[in-house]
Amino acid sequence: MGFDGLCELCGFRWSSHWVLPCGEICHDIREGAPTDDDEAIARSLAGDLDAYEALVTRYSALAHRTAAMLGAGDEAEDVVQEAFVKAYRHLGTFRRDAPFRPWLLRIVANETHNLTRSRGRRAELVVKLTEVDPAKGEVPEDAAVATDRRSRLLEAVRTLPERERQAVVCRYFLQLSEAETAQVLDLPIGTVKSRTFRGLARLREGVARDLI
Known part of the structure; x- marks a missing residue:
C-alpha cells in the first residue's frame, strides 16, 4: 500500500480516505464505498483496495x-x-463470523509488543490529557485539579506490571x-x-480513592 502525503497537523503519512490520529479526514470517501465491515x-x-482503505478509514x-x-509512544504511527x-x-x-475490530487490534498489540521488546525497554504508556475548556462550565481551579488527578492516575498506571497494565488500558x-480485551491480548x-482486578487493586493502593 502506498502513501499519498503527510498530514501537517499530526505528521501521519496518509493514503486516500484515511482518518488521521489528529481527527482530520484528508480525503472524501469515494462513492460506492462499503458501509459495513x-x-x-x-x-x-x-x-x-478502495474497500480496504474504507476499513483503514474506520479504524x-x-x-x-x-x-x-x-507502549509505542511516538512510534505509534x-x-x-x-x-x-x-x-x-x-x-x-x-x-468472517467474528468481529473485525478486536482482530485488527490484536495485530496492533502484537506489533507494539514486538517494538517494545526490540527496544529492550519497558513499554511507555502515552496518553494525551484532555484539556478542559473553562467556557464549558469548569472554572480554571477545578480544571487544574482535574488535570493533576489525571496525571497522578496515569503515573500510577505506568507503574503497574506490564500484564496488568495492558488489561487495565484495554x-x-x-x-x-472483556471479550474484546481477551482477543486483543x-x-x-x-x-x-x-x-484487571489485580491492576485496579494496585491502583487503589497507590493513589487516593477519589482518583479511581
Missing part, C-alpha cells in the same frame, strides 16, 4: 490510540502502518469489552478478569 472485507478479499484513529497507549499492512496480507485468515482507557477471559 463485512462488505469491506469481502470486497478487499476480491482485490478491491485508523482507534488503532493509533491503541498502539500509543500500549509506524506500528499502525505496519499493522494495517499485515492485516491486509492476512485478511484471508480472518474468521478495559478502561480503550473501553474494550490473546488471553482467556478469566485471565483478563484476574489481571
Whole structure:
C-alpha cells in the first residue's frame, strides 16, 4: 500500500480516505464505498483496495490510540502502518463470523509488543490529557485539579506490571469489552478478569480513592 502525503497537523503519512490520529479526514470517501465491515472485507478479499482503505478509514484513529497507549509512544504511527499492512496480507485468515475490530487490534498489540521488546525497554504508556475548556462550565481551579488527578492516575498506571497494565488500558482507557480485551491480548477471559482486578487493586493502593 502506498502513501499519498503527510498530514501537517499530526505528521501521519496518509493514503486516500484515511482518518488521521489528529481527527482530520484528508480525503472524501469515494462513492460506492462499503458501509459495513463485512462488505469491506469481502470486497478487499476480491482485490478491491478502495474497500480496504474504507476499513483503514474506520479504524485508523482507534488503532493509533491503541498502539500509543500500549507502549509505542511516538512510534505509534509506524506500528499502525505496519499493522494495517499485515492485516491486509492476512485478511484471508480472518474468521468472517467474528468481529473485525478486536482482530485488527490484536495485530496492533502484537506489533507494539514486538517494538517494545526490540527496544529492550519497558513499554511507555502515552496518553494525551484532555484539556478542559473553562467556557464549558469548569472554572480554571477545578480544571487544574482535574488535570493533576489525571496525571497522578496515569503515573500510577505506568507503574503497574506490564500484564496488568495492558488489561487495565484495554478495559478502561480503550473501553474494550472483556471479550474484546481477551482477543486483543490473546488471553482467556478469566485471565483478563484476574489481571484487571489485580491492576485496579494496585491502583487503589497507590493513589487516593477519589482518583479511581
